[in-house]
Amino acid sequence: MRLSRFTRGGLALFATFVVFFLIAPLLVIVLFAFDASNVQTFPIHHWTTSWFSVAWHDPAVRGALWLSLKAGVLATAIALVLGMLVAFGIHRFRFFGRDTVSLLLVLPIALPGIVTGLALQSAFNLAGIPFSLYTIVIGHATFCIVVVFNNVIARLRRTSMSLLEASADLGASPVQTFRLVTMPMLSTAIIAGALLAFALSFDEVIVTTFTAGAQNTLPLWIFGAIRLGQQLPEVNAVVVGVLVLTLAPIAYAARISSGESVGKSAGSGT
Amino acid sequence: MNNPRFRRWTGFSVMALILSLGAVPATFAGSAGASSSTPPTQGMAPQQSVGKGEGTLNLIAWEGYAQPQWVAPFTKSTGCKVNVKYAGSSSEMVSLMANGGGHQYDLVSASGDADLRLIYGGNVKPINVNLVPSWKQFRPFLQAPSFNTINGRHYGISYEFGPNVLLYSTKTFATAPTSWSVLYNKAYKGKITVPNNPIQIADAALYLSKVKPQLKITDPYELTQTQFKAAVSLLKTQHPLIKKYWDLASQEISLFQNGSVVAGAAWPYQTNTLQAAGAKVADTIPSEGATGWADTWLLATNAPHPNCAYKWMQYVSTPKVQAEEALYFGETPANTQACAIMNTLQKGGCAAYHANAPASYFSTIKFWKTPLAACGNGKSNCVDFTQWQQAWTQIAG
Amino acid sequence: MSNGARLRQRAGAALWRRPWLRGVLTLSPPLLWFLVVYLASLVTMLVTAFFSVNSLTGSVVYQWTWSNFSQILTQPVYGSIILRTLVMAVAVTVTDALVALPFAFFLAKIASRRWRQLLLAMLLLPLWASYLAKVYAWINILSDKGVLPGIESRLGLPTTHIAYSNIAMWIVFSYLWLPFMIVPIYGAFERVPDSLLEASSDLGAGAWSTFRWILLPMVLPGVVAGSIFTFSLTLGDFITPLLIGGSSSNFIGNAIYDSALNGGNLPFAAALAFVSIAIMAVYLLLARFAGAFEAL
Numbered sequence: 004m005r006l007s008r009f010t011r012g013g014l015a016l017f018a019t020f021v022v023f024f025l026i027a028p029l030l031v032i033v034l035f036a037f038d039a040s041n042v043q044t045f046p047i048h049h050w051t052t053s054w055f056s057v058a059w060h061d062p063a064v065r066g067a068l069w070l071s072l073k074a075g076v077l078a079t080a081i082a083l084v085l086g087m088l089v090a091f092g093i094h095r096f097r098f099f100g101r102d103t104v105s106l107l108l109v110l111p112i113a114l115p116g117i118v119t120g121l122a123l124q125s126a127f128n129l130a131g132i133p134f135s136l137y138t139i140v141i142g143h144a145t146f147c148i149v150v151v152f153n154n155v156i157a158r159l160r161r162t163s164m165s166l167l168e169a170s171a172d173l174g175a176s177p178v179q180t181f182r183l184v185t186m187p188m189l190s191t192a193i194i195a196g197a198l199l200a201f202a203l204s205f206d207e208v209i210v211t212t213f214t215a216g217a218q219n220t221l222p223l224w225i226f227g228a229i230r231l232g233q234q235l236p237e238v239n240a241v242v243v244g245v246l247v248l249t250l251a252p253i254a255y256a257a258r259i260s261s262g263e264s265v266g267k268s269a270g271s272g273t
Numbered sequence: 274m275n276n277p278r279f280r281r282w283t284g285f286s287v288m289a290l291i292l293s294l295g296a297v298p299a300t301f302a303g304s305a306g307a308s309s310s311t312p313p314t315q316g317m318a319p320q321q322s323v324g325k326g327e328g329t330l331n332l333i334a335w336e337g338y339a340q341p342q343w344v345a346p347f348t349k350s351t352g353c354k355v356n357v358k359y360a361g362s363s364s365e366m367v368s369l370m371a372n373g374g375g376h377q378y379d380l381v382s383a384s385g386d387a388d389l390r391l392i393y394g395g396n397v398k399p400i401n402v403n404l405v406p407s408w409k410q411f412r413p414f415l416q417a418p419s420f421n422t423i424n425g426r427h428y429g430i431s432y433e434f435g436p437n438v439l440l441y442s443t444k445t446f447a448t449a450p451t452s453w454s455v456l457y458n459k460a461y462k463g464k465i466t467v468p469n470n471p472i473q474i475a476d477a478a479l480y481l482s483k484v485k486p487q488l489k490i491t492d493p494y495e496l497t498q499t500q501f502k503a504a505v506s507l508l509k510t511q512h513p514l515i516k517k518y519w520d521l522a523s524q525e526i527s528l529f530q531n532g533s534v535v536a537g538a539a540w541p542y543q544t545n546t547l548q549a550a551g552a553k554v555a556d557t558i559p560s561e562g563a564t565g566w567a568d569t570w571l572l573a574t575n576a577p578h579p580n581c582a583y584k585w586m587q588y589v590s591t592p593k594v595q596a597e598e599a600l601y602f603g604e605t606p607a608n609t610q611a612c613a614i615m616n617t618l619q620k621g622g623c624a625a626y627h628a629n630a631p632a633s634y635f636s637t638i639k640f641w642k643t644p645l646a647a648c649g650n651g652k653s654n655c656v657d658f659t660q661w662q663q664a665w666t667q668i669a670g
Numbered sequence: 671m672s673n674g675a676r677l678r679q680r681a682g683a684a685l686w687r688r689p690w691l692r693g694v695l696t697l698s699p700p701l702l703w704f705l706v707v708y709l710a711s712l713v714t715m716l717v718t719a720f721f722s723v724n725s726l727t728g729s730v731v732y733q734w735t736w737s738n739f740s741q742i743l744t745q746p747v748y749g750s751i752i753l754r755t756l757v758m759a760v761a762v763t764v765t766d767a768l769v770a771l772p773f774a775f776f777l778a779k780i781a782s783r784r785w786r787q788l789l790l791a792m793l794l795l796p797l798w799a800s801y802l803a804k805v806y807a808w809i810n811i812l813s814d815k816g817v818l819p820g821i822e823s824r825l826g827l828p829t830t831h832i833a834y835s836n837i838a839m840w841i842v843f844s845y846l847w848l849p850f851m852i853v854p855i856y857g858a859f860e861r862v863p864d865s866l867l868e869a870s871s872d873l874g875a876g877a878w879s880t881f882r883w884i885l886l887p888m889v890l891p892g893v894v895a896g897s898i899f900t901f902s903l904t905l906g907d908f909i910t911p912l913l914i915g916g917s918s919s920n921f922i923g924n925a926i927y928d929s930a931l932n933g934g935n936l937p938f939a940a941a942l943a944f945v946s947i948a949i950m951a952v953y954l955l956l957a958r959f960a961g962a963f964e965a966l
Contacts (some may be wrong), residue, residue: 017776089700172780257793
């Protein structure tokens with residue numbers, strides 16, 4: 004497809020605008036982390052770095068961060084196991100209701116989060132299950148499974164099954180085949196899926212509103228802080244801290260997703 | 274039909290149907306919603322002593338009720354780590370407690386309108402006031418008020434009370450407005466904010482009780498169908514004037530700081546926060562009077578950390594914490610000894626927040642209570658809370 | 671060969687010979703999870719929609735009734751709330767599709783590898799910033815004394831005052847869900863082989879014809895897949911309307927939230943959730959025919 008220089012330039016300019024649109028609010032978050040006043044207006048009159056130390060020493064922030072990390076790791080772990088299983092199953096086997104299963108998997112992200120949240124809350128209440136870390140994890144894992152599933156099944160569809168058969172023909176046990184052939188083929192897809200699943204869990208607020216107990220996850224703490232209106236810059240400071248910590252995994256995720264096409268052509272070449 | 278896609282979909286619905294038939298109805302059998310004239314937990318014997326703290330305390334509280342200034346010293350001295358869930362309305366507190374939260378939370382700082390629902394819902398249980406020494410220093414009418422004490426059983430200890438105020442920009446209003454009518458005045462179209470809360474209907478009713486005496490409104494929470502309709506239609510005419518129905522205290526703060534609104538219904542908390550940030554605002558209680566709240570820390574029936582809960586009740590009823598809270602939020606403490614401390618913390622603080630006012634001051638505020646069909650007139654012709662809720666959706670929707 | 675290894679190999683061979691057994695073993699844990707946790711919960715909630723609530727204590731009265739549904743159908747306010755939510759969901763979806771198509775095209779087909787990496791990182795970065803903090807940042811931007819009016823007045827431009835309105839919600843929603851639209855479209859563009867585009871232009875097709883007749887049909891499933899996210903996320907949100915909406919900005923989500931948490935009327939909230947599910951079911955049905963599930 005040959006594009007005129009004008010069209011290419013126009014598209015590049017447009018892309019720049021879109022990136023600015025995506026990033027500008029993040030810059031605003033960073034900016035207001037240094038606002039001395041807890042009632043925020045622009046331009047900022049008094050600057051301070053003290054909110055970072057307030058956030059660092061705030062036991063509520065630490066507790067919320069820790070709970071979010073635990074919930075994210077557990078939900079991602081469950082999602083990895085179940086998401087990979089269902090991806091293998093759907094990819095490998097033909098059976099009645101196969102399409103129903105793939106629809107079912109999509110439901111937790113296709114149906115509004117408030118529906119999932121309310122449904123889980125009703126069920127937990129009815130079953131007499133008290134809200135805790137585990138009810139949060141159950142809610143998160145349910146919509147994280149599909150994220151892992153999507154990434155893994157997309158990779159499986161692109162790879163050839165004959166490799167697995169060759170491995171079995173050469174005498175490898177299913178475990179060996181899985182460890183030595185399947186996993187290396189899928190590793191970047193699994194990592195990308197896990198990262199996205201963790202990110203979704205870490206930032207989830209709507210389902211969590213309905214399934215969390217007395218302990219706050221980080222988003223719930225942020226919502227509490229926003230409604231209180233006393234520590235708004237502290238919220239910004241916390242978010243900036245989280246962003247800085249996630250720069251490395253994001254760079255990695257971007258590299259593996261941008262490398263897909265390269266890897267694909269290299270794979271077909273060898 | 275032979276369309277394979279169609280078959281896949283039917284497969285799905287059949288699956289859902291089987292599940293719904295098989296799994297669910299059994300679980301519903303046998304339970305029934307019940308409410309009687311005696312609270313379900315009335316017979317539960319309160320504990321006789323306060324043991325060692327459990328290390329954690331889970332609270333449901335109003336914004337501003339668990340500030341680090343007094344939470345940190347509490348944690349330090351008792352070892353009870355405090356988790357707070359903020360709720361923006363009494364109803365939200367009831368929901369949090371009723372929907373499984375009863376096993377999570379220890380105490381809830383509910384207002385009078387939620388207390389009876391929590392007590393008769395069995396979500397809270399009797400406490401032993403003898404374990405809370407400062408309780409004896411409380412104003413007599415707050416030691417056993419009808420909203421938290423039934424048949425001589427205390428379900429919690431009173432905390433603070435105060436009025437909902439008219440918050441206004443001093444740039445727009447050189448002198449304090451004397452009537453709630455500014456909130457219904459077309460001159461301030463798009464410059465007004467009120468809470469997104471059905472209980473706001475009572476504010477309209479209170480205003481109508483003065484400006485339309487022919488409606489014969491005596492209690493803004495006990496409204497006949499005619500009176501209720503008048504209040505609702507007043508609020509519907511108010512809708513076009515509203516910039517935003519605020520859900521969070523911080524929203525009203527931001528709206529005033531940005532100059533986006535000039536008048537609104539508020540808690541004194543917003544006024545204090547705004548004035549501390551240098552905003553040109555003030556608040557007032559107009560001549561029609563005000564609705565208000567009287568809060569109680571109620572003990573959850575299944576409180577997982579009862580000892581920390583008692584320690585909290587002991588701590589927040591002491592004059593010092595009562596004074597700090599009163600000044601911070603802008604309300605009146607239950608403890609009479611708080612007055613002197615308020616004056617040392619802020620000059621004239623005691624009088625400013627009526628901590629030394631006689632009991633008659635209390636009766637000038639129309640405290641939030643749950644609207645019931647069976648209202649004070651002996652007949653059952655009042656509009657109940659479910660209808661308030663639905664009417665509010667119509668108003669704000 | 672040790673006994674254990676022989677056993678493992680035999681087990682492996684047995685599994686290899688019985689694909690149905692492997693299928694059952696592979697699929698039953700995830701399916702059980704979905705049936706027990708998710709579908710059972712949904713059904714529980716939907717059954718609750720046919721009950722009512724004791725207005726004093728907020729406890730559910732287990733007596734079959736259609737009253738919740740008849741209320742939603744007969745009271746005009748719910749009609750306007752549902753309509754408002756739908757219009758916003760469609761507007762946000764269309765906006766995001768229009769922004770994402772050229773952007774994803776640039777990303778997949780024009781940008782160099784290095785740029786692509788950078789742009790993808792920029793795209794993923796907002797996903798890690800708290801949703802709430804992003805919405806609040808938009809309040810800081812759009813407020814009357816916010817960043818946007820502040821910059822405008824410094825530049826001598828007329829200032830915009832759109833905070834707390836449906837326009838503000840439209841901007842914020844479009845912003846929040848844009849990455850969810852871009853990623854599947856980018857994936858779809860990536861799967862279009864460059865040789866196909868070259869063939870098209872070799873055969874004399876202009877850039878526009880190639881886009882219209884070759885590219886667009888191939889990426890359409892990606893667009894539909896992205897639209898499921900943008901549509902459903904907008905449909906189910908209640909926090910953005912609460913934080914940045916104006917005086918007439920209630921969504922179905924707000925009505926659900928108010929009924930469930932503020933009103934303590936779980937059955938009514940469930941009935942409203944039923945409405946969202948019905949809307950989404952129709953949408954998924956349409957998406958299904960557009961082949962979106964393969965592209966998700």
